[in-house]
Structures are given as C-alpha cells and as structure tokens.
Amino acid sequence: MSAYRIALDVMGGDFAPEATLLGAIEALKAWPELEITLVGPEDLLRQKCESKEWTVDLKARTTIVHAPSVVEFHDHPTIILKEKKDSSIRVAAQLVREGACDGMVSLGHTGAAMVASTLVIGKLEGVDRPGLASPMPNIKSTPTILIEVGASIDSRPEHLACFGLMGSIYAEQVFGVMNPTVAVMSVGEEESKGTEVTLKAAELLRNSGLNFKGNAEGRDLWNGKFDVIVCDGYVGNALLKSAEGTAKLLKNGIKEALSSNWLARLGSLLIMKPLRTFFKKLDYKEFGGLPLLGIKGVSIIGHGSSDARAVKNAIRAAMTNLEHELPRRIAEGIVKMGSA
Amino acid sequence: MSAYRIALDVMGGDFAPEATLLGAIEALKAWPELEITLVGPEDLLRQKCESKEWTVDLKARTTIVHAPSVVEFHDHPTIILKEKKDSSIRVAAQLVREGACDGMVSLGHTGAAMVASTLVIGKLEGVDRPGLASPMPNIKSTPTILIEVGASIDSRPEHLACFGLMGSIYAEQVFGVMNPTVAVMSVGEEESKGTEVTLKAAELLRNSGLNFKGNAEGRDLWNGKFDVIVCDGYVGNALLKSAEGTAKLLKNGIKEALSSNWLARLGSLLIMKPLRTFFKKLDYKEFGGLPLLGIKGVSIIGHGSSDARAVKNAIRAAMTNLEHELPRRIAEGIVKMGSA
Incomplete structure (x- = not known):
C-alpha cells in the first residue's frame, strides 16, 4: 500500500x-x-x-x-x-x-x-455483530483489549466468541502480542461462575482455537492478567464510562488535595512532571479513538x-x-x- | 432497642x-x-x-x-x-x-x-432476590448506592425494581437522603436506550412511586448525579471490582511517580497529608462491608x-x-x- x-x-x-x-x-x-x-x-x-x-x-x-x-x-x-x-x-x-x-x-x-x-x-x-474494541491501559507495556464497549447489546454467546476472535487479532496485529490470552468477563474466577450467556460463550471460546483462559473479573481490566476480555456491549460500555468517571474523580480530587495549603502547593510543583507522565499513560486521547472491528x-x-x-x-x-x-x-x- | x-x-x-x-x-x-x-x-x-x-x-x-x-x-x-x-x-x-x-x-x-x-x-x-448494596464515594457528602453487586445474576426486571426500592430505603435511612433519586444502569441517557431487561425495569420503576429518574451511565457512579443506581449483580460486580482495580492502579502509579526522583520525593512529603485524606475518602475499608438487603x-x-x-x-x-x-x-x- x-x-x-x-x-x-x-x-x-x-x-x-x-x-x-x-x-x-x-x-x-x-x-x-x-x-x-x-x-x-x-x-x-x-x-x-x-x-x-x-x-x-x-x-x-x-x-x-x-x-x-x-x-x-x-x-x-x-x-x-x-x-x-x-x-x-x-x-x-x-x-x-x-x-x-x-x-x-x-x-x-x-x-x-x-x-x-x-x-x-x-x-x-x-x-453478525461488529464490535467496538477499547484498549485499557495497565502496568504492562501492552493494553488489555476490552471488547465490546457499546456497538450492540443483548449479545448471544456466539457474538461474544466472535468478539474474542476479533479482539485477539487486534491485540496480535496492532499491539504485537503473541498468541494473546482471551477471557470472558464474569463474576468470579471459577469456571462454574457466570451468567447463562457468559457460561455458554466460555464453552464456545474453549473450543475456538483461541488462547482462552476462562473467566475474568472487573479488576482484571487493570492488572494486565489477560490480553483480551470479552463482554456484552452493555457491560463494556458501563465499565468504560465508569473508568472514565473514576479517573476524572481521582484527578480532580488529587488536584484539590495538591492545592489545599501552601506546603501542598509547593510539593505539587515538585511532583508535576512525573505525575503528568503517569496520567498521560491513562489518557484515552492517547489512543484517539476505538476501532469498530x-x-x-x-x-x-x-x-x-x-x-x-x-x-x-x-x-x-x-x-x-x-x-x-x-x-x-x-x-x-x-x-x-x-x-x- | x-x-x-x-x-x-x-x-x-x-x-x-x-x-x-x-x-x-x-x-x-x-x-x-x-x-x-x-x-x-x-x-x-x-x-x-x-x-x-x-x-x-x-x-x-x-x-x-x-x-x-x-x-x-x-x-x-x-x-x-x-x-x-x-x-x-x-x-x-x-x-x-x-x-x-x-x-x-x-x-x-x-x-x-x-x-x-x-x-x-x-x-x-x-x-425474591436479596441485593448487595455498595455505597460508591463521590464529590458529594452522600454516596451513590449501587445495587446489586453480586448476590445474584441474570436478574429479571422485577428484581431490578425491587433493588431500586431497597436501595432507596437504604439511602434514605442510613445516609439521610430525602426522597432519593433512582436510575437504572444503561448505555445512554435516552429513554429508548437499554437492554431488554433494563427497558422493562425502567417501566416498572417509572410506576413504582419511587423518585425514578431514568437511565444512568457508567460515569454517573462517580459524579453524584443519582442517589441509587440499580443493575444486575453481574454488571454491578464487574463495575465494583473494576473500580477497585482502577483505584489500585492509580494509587500505585502515583506512588511510583512520587518516588521517581529526589525532587518528586521531596514534593511527595509535602503533599502526603492531603493526599491521604483524599484516598481515605475512597477507601472501601471506611464502609467496612456491604449490607445484604x-x-x-x-x-x-x-x-x-x-x-x-x-x-x-x-x-x-x-x-x-x-x-x-x-x-x-x-x-x-x-x-x-x-x-x-
């Protein structure tokens, strides 16, 4: 090209x-x-x-x-x-x-x-259903791909399996992850835990040829445990918007704390640069936009x-x-x- | 007593x-x-x-x-x-x-x-189904109650309506909120948006006598817009665990940023107190545990x-x-x- x-x-x-x-x-x-x-x-x-x-x-x-x-x-x-x-x-x-x-x-x-x-x-x-994929920043050098975050809702198990495939190819190609690990968002690690839909999706993913690792929990969006986490667009959308809200609350709260008295204001001048570097890493503007796969x-x-x-x-x-x-x-x- | x-x-x-x-x-x-x-x-x-x-x-x-x-x-x-x-x-x-x-x-x-x-x-x-309620901290003096966060999954609309009632009574009695506003977690503000279950739950809540305000989005967990937000335990559990994960990632990242060089370390000493006060506000240990209503x-x-x-x-x-x-x-x- x-x-x-x-x-x-x-x-x-x-x-x-x-x-x-x-x-x-x-x-x-x-x-x-x-x-x-x-x-x-x-x-x-x-x-x-x-x-x-x-x-x-x-x-x-x-x-x-x-x-x-x-x-x-x-x-x-x-x-x-x-x-x-x-x-x-x-x-x-x-x-x-x-x-x-x-x-x-x-x-x-x-x-x-x-x-x-x-x-x-x-x-x-x-x-059947395209999926909006969102790379979530974490401590590792490569993000965890959350798919899907709002293109559709009320997904059936086969939709989630397809999200797993597309997220896996996205992680591999765009972020250079070899044989990406894939998990399905659930309420607990144990294989028996999940909704009707996630349990059936897990079964499909287990036999998909993807590097499927079972259930993920909410915290796994941030700890780099999996390369790809699949979920319904309703759940993913709520998770993504909630994360934006948390980040905003924390940023404002920290800003306020840093200007609460003159000692803190002085201190905040000294820590400005490393703090800014860290927040930049979490800024969605760095990714610019999400691909519809x-x-x-x-x-x-x-x-x-x-x-x-x-x-x-x-x-x-x-x-x-x-x-x-x-x-x-x-x-x-x-x-x-x-x-x- | x-x-x-x-x-x-x-x-x-x-x-x-x-x-x-x-x-x-x-x-x-x-x-x-x-x-x-x-x-x-x-x-x-x-x-x-x-x-x-x-x-x-x-x-x-x-x-x-x-x-x-x-x-x-x-x-x-x-x-x-x-x-x-x-x-x-x-x-x-x-x-x-x-x-x-x-x-x-x-x-x-x-x-x-x-x-x-x-x-x-x-x-x-x-x-029919008890609900685990989680008070989420925000900028206001009273938290937003997220109900339900993991006691059950695959909720039907009438379960969500019952969560709305219980959350409302909890907010009123324990946090002193007069006539608490209630919303249902969805993918957008517009009344037409939502899953099959959330749309039907919204209809029930609209006729429940509660102070129902329509749809909430993920970000509303943190901005104090509603006093009570209802959702299925699967979604609430993922949201709660994700928030814990975000907070942990941010706390560690900030800690690391604060010790990245001697200027930052000096600065961090000066801001320790207000920062600690702020993080204490967000600490789940302050609530101690969640009530099963x-x-x-x-x-x-x-x-x-x-x-x-x-x-x-x-x-x-x-x-x-x-x-x-x-x-x-x-x-x-x-x-x-x-x-x-």
Whole structure:
C-alpha cells in the first residue's frame, strides 16, 4: 500500500470543525504517507483550507468532499439511512465503501458512526455483530483489549466468541502480542461462575482455537492478567464510562488535595512532571479513538470531546489498523474458526 | 432497642482470627451499646480472650459461641447447608434467625455468607432476590448506592425494581437522603436506550412511586448525579471490582511517580497529608462491608482482605442498619409498592 487514504468526518465532535481540521493538519505533517479526504460542507472547508496552515504540501495530500448536513446529538442513529443521507458521517462511510478511501475517522455521534460503518461500509462475511474494541491501559507495556464497549447489546454467546476472535487479532496485529490470552468477563474466577450467556460463550471460546483462559473479573481490566476480555456491549460500555468517571474523580480530587495549603502547593510543583507522565499513560486521547472491528474496512470512532491531539491520534489509529490489514485478517480468522 | 447484639464470624477473612478479634475489641471500646457474639472454635476463642486487651468491661459484653468448622476459599457456597452446618458463617446466621443476635458480620467467603443470610436468616416476604448494596464515594457528602453487586445474576426486571426500592430505603435511612433519586444502569441517557431487561425495569420503576429518574451511565457512579443506581449483580460486580482495580492502579502509579526522583520525593512529603485524606475518602475499608438487603435481619458482608479497621467499620455498618431498622422498613416498602 503506497498511501493511507483516510476520510475524516470534519463536522463530528464538540469542537468541530476547528479541532478536526487542526488534528488533520498535525497528522498530515507527521505522516507523509497519509492522504486525507475532508468530508463536510464544501464552502466551509474550502474557506478553512485557505488559511496559511494549509501549506502546498498538505493541500496536495488533501481532498474535499461535499456533505452538507450534519448529524446532531439528539438525532436517532438511523437518521443517516434516510433523512440525512448527505451527512458527513454517511458520506465518509460511502467513500470507504466505494474504495475511494481506505478508512474513516469520526468523532461525533457514536451511534450514527456505528450505523454508517455497519450498514454502509458493511459487515464482513460471518460477522453478525461488529464490535467496538477499547484498549485499557495497565502496568504492562501492552493494553488489555476490552471488547465490546457499546456497538450492540443483548449479545448471544456466539457474538461474544466472535468478539474474542476479533479482539485477539487486534491485540496480535496492532499491539504485537503473541498468541494473546482471551477471557470472558464474569463474576468470579471459577469456571462454574457466570451468567447463562457468559457460561455458554466460555464453552464456545474453549473450543475456538483461541488462547482462552476462562473467566475474568472487573479488576482484571487493570492488572494486565489477560490480553483480551470479552463482554456484552452493555457491560463494556458501563465499565468504560465508569473508568472514565473514576479517573476524572481521582484527578480532580488529587488536584484539590495538591492545592489545599501552601506546603501542598509547593510539593505539587515538585511532583508535576512525573505525575503528568503517569496520567498521560491513562489518557484515552492517547489512543484517539476505538476501532469498530468486523466490517469491510477501517472505521475509528472517537470521543465527542476530542481535541486536535485526539483527532490526530484517531487518524494514527486508522493508519495502524490499515497497515496491519485488520479487516482481511479478521475475515481470514472467521473462516479459520468456522472450520475448526 | 437497648443494645446492638452482633454475631461476628471470627474465622472469616484473610487475616482471621487476629484482624476480626482486634476489630471486635476496637468496636466494643468505641460503642458501649454494642454486644458481640464471637462465633468460631470455642477453645481458640477462649484462649484469645485471655489476653490483656480483653478487659473486664469488654468481656462482659462478649459471648462465645462454638462453631468448629470453617468455610474455605475453594468451598462451594452451599456447603454450609449440609457438610458444614457447624461452620462459623452458618452458626452466626443461625443466631440471627433464632433472635439471639440482631445482626451478623462476616468477612470471609462472600458466596457462603450470602447463602447463609438468604436461606438461614431468610428472605423478607415479597423479596425474591436479596441485593448487595455498595455505597460508591463521590464529590458529594452522600454516596451513590449501587445495587446489586453480586448476590445474584441474570436478574429479571422485577428484581431490578425491587433493588431500586431497597436501595432507596437504604439511602434514605442510613445516609439521610430525602426522597432519593433512582436510575437504572444503561448505555445512554435516552429513554429508548437499554437492554431488554433494563427497558422493562425502567417501566416498572417509572410506576413504582419511587423518585425514578431514568437511565444512568457508567460515569454517573462517580459524579453524584443519582442517589441509587440499580443493575444486575453481574454488571454491578464487574463495575465494583473494576473500580477497585482502577483505584489500585492509580494509587500505585502515583506512588511510583512520587518516588521517581529526589525532587518528586521531596514534593511527595509535602503533599502526603492531603493526599491521604483524599484516598481515605475512597477507601472501601471506611464502609467496612456491604449490607445484604431484603432479608429478615441485618447481614454485613465484608471484604476478604479486611483488616481490623475494616472489621470495626463493618460492625458499625451493622449497628447503623439496625438503628434505622432497615429490615422492617424494607418489608413495609415492599407492601406499599405492591399496593401502588
């Protein structure tokens, strides 16, 4: 592959279009092999690209594709199928479907992005439900992949097994983990513990050819015990949002504690740098966005509150997934597991 | 009620019997209205109570009840029903059932404690499934009650509605929250979002007479938005254990950051006190143990790794629940909700 051609939904996210455009500039500067298609209202984008940050080199690797409408926060995800066919999310997905781009990055309406990815780009053969995978930071050098975190709910056991396969390929290819360990989120370590669905999923995973290790517990999201943990999107979504909430509470609480008196304020100056390094490790903006696995292309779904750095990192995530040809490898994995 | 008579499973927990006995001593010293029944091997307990910490006053408020066997980590929870009828967990529950004690505290085998509480003490009329309630610390002065966190799994909608009622009474009585707000854990704020079970539970809660506010998301566990959040025990257990894991990861990471160089070490000395105050607020040992709501008595289930302070606080939790007559109030609430 000579270049990575990424469609960027410029209008997505709380700080669009400023943050998305700035993220695009930074990504283009950082990676010469990147080509970006900006998707959004043409007039606006042309005007923005007149500014001096868009050098000749960057412009040469930038295409503008017109998409007049925007999916709003309160819109139903399926709005892109009928009323808002010309929305930036839908048009970006269309570009991937038609092969004009290799992958898409969106940071706005998560539900609409999942509908666009699943129904416009389309599911891989053998994948009933695509899965949103979230790398969770821990003490090890490689994250634990939590899959699935909100693309679907009320999963059946076979969906969880498929999440295990896709998460395993993702961990192996993108994070370089050899023969990743896979576990299913349950209420206890013992094999007998679990819900009806997790018990059946464990049975499927045990016979899947994956490196299945049994049950995980909530704490295993953070201790690096497993490389991949599968669960239903409802559970994963609650876990992910809860973790964001915990981190925020702790960060604010620590900040407050550090400014509680002058001694503490002095102390906080001295510890600022190492503390910042640590919190950076836990910052979701470092990953930029989460890949929706199981579709015929690459789709990275970012946080609505993404800033330029998060947008840049989401673009990097799309490039990495393309570099490792995740869709092809997952398709092969499905065939292999089916015949196991 | 003149005195609070608490049965303590002395043999439960990783640091038993030392931590449990020390916790009992500290609790007896702190609260003159407390009477403790130590449940465990009689010879051992008699010998331990000969030490000088057990003053005449403390001994006067201490009873020893013989229970020769101990439920081990690897035992199945239902072992107390047949093989280990004479275990300390089972005997403690028996004392509550017979009215010799008002409440029990156990810190060992969570599953066995739940079986003993549910089947030996017995469920309240109208309660199909008792619920383990966990107060989650946040920025407000009162915690958010997460119910249920592991007493049962695969809940039906009517179970979740009952958890909402019990959690609401707990928040009101024990934490002094007027007309507590109740929400159901889901994947988004919108009323249309949720699993089959949470959507039906929301419908029941909307017509329950409780102060129901709709859907909660994972982050709402930490921002104080709701007083009570209901979910299935599988989800709540994963959320609770994940939060413990996050807190541990952050604490260790911060500790490491604070000792990374001599400037940071100096700084950390200056911030030690306010930081410790903050972490104390988040420490589960402050709550001591979680109440199992919906049974005909008070049962506090503590963490296996409880130290003496956690044991003391678990005993306090039992006393508080008795002071507010939680079982009677929940029984009344069930009747009232049933006729609503």
